[in-house]
Structures are given as structure tokens and as C-alpha cells.
Amino acid sequence: MAENCGKCKKSIAKEGLVICNSDDCMKKFHRTCVNIDDALYDAIQKNPLISFNCEDCKNQSPKALAVKLQTMEEKLNKVYNGVNQISTRMYQQYFQFGNANNVDPKKQTNNLIVVGNNCNSDRLQVVCDYGRWVQVGKFATSTSEDDIIEHLAEELKINKNLVKCTKLVKNDANLSQLSYCKFKISIPDYRFNELFNENIWPSGVMVSPFTPRSQLNQNRI
Incomplete structure (x- = not known):
């Protein structure tokens, strides 16, 4: 089933179309209907960092945009925390099996992840995960x-x-x-x-x- 252009409402083919990059929109347009010339169209096709947003999405209220940004930030924080937990557990397992004893300190890189192991101080309050018993x-x-x-x-x-x-x-x-x-x-x-x-x-x-x-x-x- 053919889709229609979000502006002129006419049928639109796969070639020569652009898609609004907003997750809540994703409408398709004839590139001529949204004034995208050949140079810009080629750039959008070749570079994923260049995106197109339709007029409706550009004109959204600041409040709506703030809500979207907050949602994106929450999702990124979840991903970041998940990666940190995985990295921490991998690091522990790496040392648990004795591999740390085989590492030459002179050959260590600055990319080594270090997890604090001093649990004797009450001065610094740290939020800890208790997922297992x-x-x-x-x-x-x-x-x-x-x-x-x-x-x-x-x-x-x-x-x-x-x-x-x-x-x-x-x-x-x-x-x-x-x-x-x-x-x-x-x-x-x-x-x-x-x-x-x-x-x-x-x-x-x-x-x-x-x-x-x-x-x-x-x-x-």
C-alpha cells in the first residue's frame, strides 16, 4: 500500500522521500515538498548525524520538547547504569580467577577500570546494589x-x-x-x-x- 506525503497528501515513492527524524512523528515527505535540494538530500542519505525534522515537530512547544528530553535522559541513564554494573561484575570476575596476578604493572594501560574496595569508612555515603542473597x-x-x-x-x-x-x-x-x-x-x-x-x-x-x-x-x- 502506497503512503502519502505528509504535506501534499499525494502518493509517495521510496525514491526521493525524506522521513522526519522525530520518534513520535516519522512522517514521510516528498523532498521537493519540504524544500530539500539535491546537495542536502545527498548529505542526509550519507551521514546519519544529519537529520530532517518536519515543521510540526520544529514548532512544538518548549514544554513538549522538555518532556522528550527528560525521557531520553532517563533512558540514557538506565543504559549507563546497566553498562556500569556489567563492567563492575566483569572486573570482579576477572580478578576472582586470578588473572590480575598475571598482569605486569609496567604493561597496564590507563583504560583499566578500578572499583573501590574500601568498605570501612562511614564518611562517604555510597548507594549500593543488593540484588542477590x-x-x-x-x-x-x-x-x-x-x-x-x-x-x-x-x-x-x-x-x-x-x-x-x-x-x-x-x-x-x-x-x-x-x-x-x-x-x-x-x-x-x-x-x-x-x-x-x-x-x-x-x-x-x-x-x-x-x-x-x-x-x-x-x-x-
Whole structure:
């Protein structure tokens, strides 16, 4: 089905047309209807940085343009944050497998990404991602959440405020009747894999990824 020019409303062919570059518009025009000469038309075809916007889009109110710019900025921020998270995790895995020990400092480039690893200071407030949890047990029922937090803060040299810990017992549970208890634990994503280091846990402690009960029930269906 042939499309019509956004200005003269007549049928338009693939050759000799221009498209409005606005995402909300994308109308097609005869290039002669919008006064685009041969030189400009060739430039638009060859250079993706050169775009065409129709008169309606050019005449939009400042408020409408501001909303569009804000939406674009939000999308770019999401992409930027996603790239940063991926880069951080790749960097951690790179060093986790010992490759860092094989790098000659004299041959290192300035492009190396560095992730801060000092978690002992309260002076600078950093927003951390807590996307994953582990389940840890078996501990004596007298073990408290504070005990776990203090232990990890000492073993990992991490600020205890960055350790999240919850005892996995029912609210009405009688601890005296339990033989052991478990905890779910999380630390910032950029150090999360360190929770699976057996050397930081007492002998006999089991560490595994934490799966919410609701998700377990879904998997059984």
C-alpha cells in the first residue's frame, strides 16, 4: 500500500522521500515538498548525524520538547547504569580467577577500570546494589543477626552497615525447640561472590543461593 506525503497528501515513492527524524512523528515527505535540494538530500542519505525534522515537530512547544528530553535522559541513564554494573561484575570476575596476578604493572594501560574496595569508612555515603542473597546455616539457635554481621565485617574487612542479615525463623517459632537456625545474607553486588569463600565461614557451615519460598512453590507447579 502506497503512503502519502505528509504535506501534499499525494502518493509517495521510496525514491526521493525524506522521513522526519522525530520518534513520535516519522512522517514521510516528498523532498521537493519540504524544500530539500539535491546537495542536502545527498548529505542526509550519507551521514546519519544529519537529520530532517518536519515543521510540526520544529514548532512544538518548549514544554513538549522538555518532556522528550527528560525521557531520553532517563533512558540514557538506565543504559549507563546497566553498562556500569556489567563492567563492575566483569572486573570482579576477572580478578576472582586470578588473572590480575598475571598482569605486569609496567604493561597496564590507563583504560583499566578500578572499583573501590574500601568498605570501612562511614564518611562517604555510597548507594549500593543488593540484588542477590545467600542462605547460610546451620547455626546454634543462640546465634543472632548481629553475630553474623560482626563476623562478616571482620572477615571481609567491610563496614558492618553494608551487611544485611535476617534470621530465617517464623515469627511464632520457639527457638528452644529448634535444633539449628539459618540466615539470609546480602552484601553489595560488587563483593557478593566473596560470600561463597569457604575460608570465611566456620567448619560445617553451608552456604547456598537464597530462593524465596514463593519462587520455590512456582517451580513445583
